[in-house]
Amino acid sequence: MNQIKTLRDIPTREQLAPGHRLCAGCGIPQIVRFVLKAVPDPKVVVNATGCLEVATTIFPYTSWKVPWIHNAFENVAATASGIEAAFKIMEKKRGRRKPRIIAFGGDGGTFDIGLQALSGALERGHDLLYICYDNEAYMNTGIQRSGATPKGASTTTSPAGRVIPGKLERKKDLISIAIAHGVKYAATLNPAYPVDMYNKIVKAASTSGPTVLHYFTPCPTGWYFDPSRSIEVARLAVQTRIWPLYEYDNGVYRITVMVKKPRPIEDYFKLQGRFRHLLKPENKWLLDEIKKEVEENWNRLLKLSGAST
Amino acid sequence: MSTIVKGRRIGLNGDRAVAYAVKQADVDVISAYPITPQTIIVEALAEYVNNGELNAAFIPVESEHTALSAAVGASLAGARVFTATASQGLALMYEILWIAAGLRTTIVMALGNRAFSPNINIHCSHDDAYAARDTGWIQFFAENVQEAYDLTLQAFRISEDKRVLFPSIVNLDGFILTHSLEGLYVLDDKDVKDFLPPKDPVNPIDPESPKTYGPLDLYDWYIEHKRQQAEHFNNTLPIIEEVFNEYYELAGRKYTPVKTYGMEDAEVAIVVLGSSAGSVRYVAKRLRRRGRKVGVVSLTLFRPLPVEEIIEVLSSVKVVAVMDRSYSFGSPGAPLFLDINAALSNAKERPLLFNVIYGLGGRDLTPDHILAIYDRAEDIARSGEVKERQIWVGVRG
Amino acid sequence: MSIRWKSWKELPLGMVIPEPATSLEFKTGSWRALKPVLDENKCIRCLLCWVHCPEPAIERLEGDRVRIDYNYCKGCGICANVCPVHAIEMVMEGGEE
Ligand code: SF4
């Protein structure tokens, strides 16, 4: 497992086959392809119910070239725990080689219904790499709000109405939740920064014990933007400081993509149907609140990482 | 039960007897959460592991849902896996019960039978066992501590048999069996090893041969998968009997899917599950001494239901009282009653049947209750008429 | 795929898909309305399109040349959008190339 410097260093071999039914322009495959490239064999993937699961394994079609297990929605971390514990003891008792265990959950399966199982797995210290692909709503069931939906976003269960202009609650802070469990490595990822993303996967996979990666997953279908602009949207999330790229490595926070001069948040919002209502004058109060929170979060990370503005 | 028995006689409660069997089975993974009345099982297993008496991974999970979810993962990975639960814990596991069976795991679970809430109660009902009845798990009912031990060992062997590959539940009545100290024979470790060699998994998770477990399955193949699972599940009965026979040769204790007493000439019979069978048999014995033609049928195997055996022992009886330690709201009968009715539905001869609800939440079943049930059965046999399809016993009127 | 079952009796145990990558039989190229067309002469072999294609329907060849696999390309247009030198153009499917 090596850190890379340029895109050229990314291994060519693909372990996710095309022919899957994820939407055109979906941001999920990029993290899956990268994880499969960066984490050496032998490995096993465990997947929560969600877009990735339904679209890549419609019987008898599977896109996976590694062992892949889906149990249910809220239990990916639990299932992965069992697989990890089993291989560990079988290695000891019968010499069967233990593969690396990778768990993928969406934001619903991670922030909401699967949070308890994730908490248990992190607390017990299983040796597994947990990746949350966060498209910020229940997309598989048709764009309902989740605990990961950002403030202001319009979803089918937090619609931008005349009285309530979208979701009014904040997004949970997954990385802080993971760190509070004592994980050794946790990081945020974004597809527009592929080298940063690849290297964080390598770091996470070479850290023993549980590690958590939180991946920004552009979703043209649920965020209402043109699929060709997936990467553009993703990059803007970083450049507006809405999605800071940072890592927590054995107690040390580090912002890995420093955004010296942020782009206006409006640039990010106006590309996406889910946020467009925030640009109306009557919703300025909400936009201001969001701006303030984005700034606070950035300053918090600056402080934690000991960096200066 | 035969008298030629092997092994040592010791005293254990039901929970400890199960834990002892699990240790002798040399399980790889234990994934369980504490819940009364099975907690002693997981405590005992944690002790074995932490004292180095059992080389296994003990996963101290944060809920029963995770207990079974982790067990599914571990079993698919190729490990021999055990879990235990009761009541609300089983209810929390419910969605995963189906998955564990459909993916053909070989998990063995001890279920310390306990009533469902509300109100919260820690004593025996069979609500939890019945909740699992349609899920594709093989289910055994132990009548005493010896059976809890023996059935646990046999359950591993049966579940892991390549012609079976379904998970098993060993039911033991909460407190009545889980917490009562009884004398039992335990086998030598070596005999258990011979009977139960290490699990040779079928299609385990293997990076050399990548498979996709638990995919999305729409109208294209879902029903074929269920059809196959149904056939394979129903085909397990003769294999279960085969293992029972092998165990008889090893241990000297003979198990049969259906246990009968006095059925050679019985005109009325009681059908019952679990520890109550002993009490019913005790009363039946007294009545038979007085010349009354009463019998007892208890099921050691509840799933798959041994239909042919049930027809054989019950079809020529005049009246059958089916005892259910559970209630099914709005249904014409509780689960065992429905099962026995359905089993007999096309028999050439069939008895009149009525359903007895008893013992909910640990209420005692007394000899007087049993006597009254036999009296009623005989009345029906004389009159040829069932006035009440369902009665409750042991309830303040 | 060697797995074509006629009856429930033949299905693999445990509802598994016993082989990897069988989705290769499902050609998602038919979803495409717009088609990416690559001008090899303009391409500077930066690999951005290869990195970002979600299918993946862009193959990385010898010397970091790239090739679009129209069997699977869904026509999302990401490749054209990320290409720094506009070597990929989206055209109407079935139109002129
Ligand atoms: S249009 Fe989309 S799917 Fe097609 S090659 Fe380009 S990035 Fe891939």
Ligand code: SF4
């Ligand atoms: S993004 Fe453009 S320049 Fe880079 S490899 Fe692809 S086609 Fe060539």
